[in-house]
Amino acid sequence: MKLSRLRFNFGFLLEADYGTIRQIELDYPSIRLSEDVTLTPLVGSFTATRTTEGIYIQGQLESSMSLECVRCLEEAIVPINISLDELFYYPAHIAPPGEHRVGDDGMIDLAPLVRELSLLSLPIKVLCRPDCQGLCQECGANLNLGECGCEAEAIDPRLAVLQSLLKDEQNAD
Numbered sequence: 507m508k509l510s511r512l513r514f515n516f517g518f519l520l521e522a523d524y525g526t527i528r529q530i531e532l533d534y535p536s537i538r539l540s541e542d543v544t545l546t547p548l549v550g551s552f553t554a555t556r557t558t559e560g561i562y563i564q565g566q567l568e569s570s571m572s573l574e575c576v577r578c579l580e581e582a583i584v585p586i587n588i589s590l591d592e593l594f595y596y597p598a599h600i601a602p603p604g605e606h607r608v609g610d611d612g613m614i615d616l617a618p619l620v621r622e623l624s625l626l627s628l629p630i631k632v633l634c635r636p637d638c639q640g641l642c643q644e645c646g647a648n649l650n651l652g653e654c655g656c657e658a659e660a661i662d663p664r665l666a667v668l669q670s671l672l673k674d675e676q677n678a679d
């Protein structure tokens with residue numbers, strides 16, 4: 507999938523009186539914002555308000571990301587809620603360093619901001635489900651799919667040694 511921009515033309519709003527508000531609805535089945543962030547879907551709405559300093563963006567977006575579960579390495583669908591609350595300065599030269607700004611062409615690209623907020627909203631540990639059983643340390647089987655049979659042998663390391671000794675004896679016979 508190609509990278510998508512989340513660009514909006516606010517030229518008309520820059521011409522409007524201070525305090526003018528526009529509401530914008532988003533409804534993307536799927537949108538790839540960067541190499542590392544694809545949001546499926548991306549829905550919600552935000553308002554764009556013309557202020558003396560530029561355009562103030564405020565709203566709520568909902569989405570989810572498909573990631574890898576840290577325990578079982580299967581797909582984990584992580585819900586994402588994004589609160590937009592950001593001033594885009596206009597003209598660009600009045601923006602303090604590091605702040606967002608409206609392009610000279612009146613365009614705002616929300617992709618970098620939405621990407622950043624999406625990544626910030628992710629849990630530290632991504633899990634496919636809260637009680638994911640993970641992979642067996644011995645054989646690598648996905649324990650969510652059932653017992654692999656290794657567990658009984660791995661209860662106690664000393665016992666495991668004994669068992670392997672017993673096995674060796676049996677094999678010797």
Ligand SMILES: [Zn+2]
Nearest residue numbers: 575578634638
């Ligand atoms: Zn998992």
Ligand SMILES: [Zn+2]
Nearest residue numbers: 642645654656
């Ligand atoms: Zn196993």
